[in-house]
Amino acid sequence: MPRWFLFLERFGLVAITALVIVIFALHPGTSDTFMTVANWRSILGTMSIQLLLAAAFTLPLITGKIDVSSGSIAVMSSVILAGLIGSVDVPLTGVVGLNWMVAAVVAIAVGGGLGAVNGVLVRAGADPLIATLSLSIVLGGLVSGYAQGRAIVAGMPAGLTDLGRLSFGPFPMLFLVAAVACIGVWFLLERTSFGRRLHAIGVNPTAAHLIGVRVDRTVFTAFVLGGVIAGIAAVVLTARQGGGVPVNGLNLVLPALAGTYLGATTIRPGEFNVPGTFVGLLFVSVTVSGLTLLGVEAWVQPVFTGGALVAAVLVAHWFQKLATKDT
């Protein structure tokens, strides 16, 4: 294979994303709104939640176990966080008015606990898709019951909501939190023994067992860590929304999943990889933002995201076929 071909395969999506940015920056319909600090704050702010959710489910995903519950775990932890610090009378605890940082630690712990539930179910032999989907559905119900169908926004402390508004130039504080988490997950996956073991399990679990990897234990840990990161996503979600909003967690996680699969076609094609996920999510976010600024109707967004995912996967498949043909 010629070098340029491999280069194109790895960085095609990066180039397309850059091209999309240039187009919207120059297009007469968006040139005065797209490249503004406010717009980039909005793009990166939306991405922060998706990045964190992607970072969360990438850990089990690398071992070959899909996890669709990260969004629901984040929503559950978020309403619990809001319930603990807000002035709303919630079931079980009533009005607690806890310090928000202490409550954030509790929310992250709840995330880890729910991740452990996933881990136990999968270890007991449940199919990961069914286990995490079931947990999502159950959590959806529990969230409604806990928040009693309304957003918990009253009495949010300024410390938390300010975090949601704070920005450094075009970079929202929350985006930087997400970026740090992503770099952490990348480091864990690529530069530690634990990460290599996760990869080994994903590629060939039998072989991993036979080189001494404690497969069940490692997969369980991956789900717990995924839950912890979903808990961090809950704190970011609460700060950004100024409270706990009982939304459907599956709707939150699906765009992140799409971005992750899109990212598996770039940087290290054929593998889930954190930089690729970033590119995938950025591509979708900037395109959607530009189209919105152009005045395109809202229904176009999901149609575009779904279409882009299928197109990218097909193109990647086509590249793979070409790459293996001549060997």
Next chain:
Amino acid sequence: MTGRDGQAALEITGMTRRYGGTVALDAVSARFETGRIYGLVGLNGSGKSTMIKIVAGIEQPSDLEGLSFYGQPITGPLDAATAHAWGVRVLHQRPAQFPDLTVTENLLLPDVGRGRLGAFGWGGAHGRVREMLASVNLDIDPRRRFGRFSPAQRTMALISKLLHDDGAGGDARRILILDEPTATLPEAEALWLLDQLKAQKAKGHTIIYVSHRLDELFYIADDLTILRNGRMIGTTATAATNERDLVTLLLGHELEAAPRSAGAQARTDGSVPRIEVSGLAGRDAKSVAFKVWPGEIVGLTGIIGSGFLETAELIFGSRPRKGGEIRIDGQTVDLRHPNDAMLAGLGLVPSDRTEMAVFPNWSLAENLTVTQACVKTNSIPDAQRAMETYGVKAPGPRAKLWTLSGGNQQKVILARWMERNPRVLLLCEPTAGVDPGARDDLHRLIRAAASRGCAVIVASTDADELEALAHRTLVINRGRVSAEIPGGPGSKTQIREKII
């Protein structure tokens, strides 16, 4: 070697296939006569599979002077449909099968036929399959689940499918190409399969048999067609040659004589064995007991299900152990997981490379160092050195493992354990499906490990391998050691007798 007046089922002249700059087949000519069995032999990369693919119409030659079936030259391009029409059938190394469907479905799919009302009738289908099976002397119930039959029976059933797949009733002559059909079979089953195949040539079928097992080739083939580095070395009557000469032809030079390491005899002088197992029990193993001293290579063998392979896995902790004691250098150890075994200085090369050992998309270096600290940073110089030490032929340490030949992959797997300087090496079928050149290399590496004081246990169904390697061989029968055979020339006959 011509001069026989049999009709040529397939005649190839001047077949060349280039891939980019490399020549896979270089003006190869060959003649295959009806009613004979040809052994197609060559090391990996000799061009065997390319030749098969071209004959089956899967690949096109770069150059071809002529190709004829039963004396009829093919003028147009040879595509898969033409090859099929002339009766070319290939049984691939791991043929597709559906263990959970019935024998009938396995043999008739994709077209199970149609009965009254356009619906498929089980009765007629089973009847048809019964006839197909009868033609290969196979008496199995077509209604049963395919997976419950032995691998050899399943292979033979799939061969009957190839003989009948156009509804011709099995009278049509076939050019049957079998790609290592016995690679995953134990010897006794392989032997049965070979006898069944011999019966087929009398029906006018031509069989081209690809295998790395030389003893098999000498048992089944009438002629041997030899390829080396893409060139045709020639076709010779099997009766006119022997294993040693054949290996020399395959390699292009003589095989080095196997040196026997110094610790050839079991040490009964009272020194502490490196590993001692007693009462070892699992699913098949009932109560296995033996001792191996440092520097010794001990063979374990038996039929499938006797527990000889399980014994190695039980010692390594990769299967649940129901009982028994393991001592390493006199110390009792409790190995419940491969990780425990690794810490105790054990290593295991599993029996199925693809399923149990390799990470195909990882680089050679990553596959090699995965048993170390498990971190891939800076492993490239280590891997480079290991490639030289273990004679791994690959473009470089960054090459993806799946791009390597089976023999080179197996060297990487062995190297991954030898790099840890293990006290005990457990090797399960260490050269299964590997060409004679790589097999020789692997055997040399295994002897080197033993000469450094490692206790080596080789669990294998290959009597030739055990004769070549083992200082003594233990036969496992129904979960217990039933015989101990001293190593040395001629021991393979004894091993075979004791297994059956």
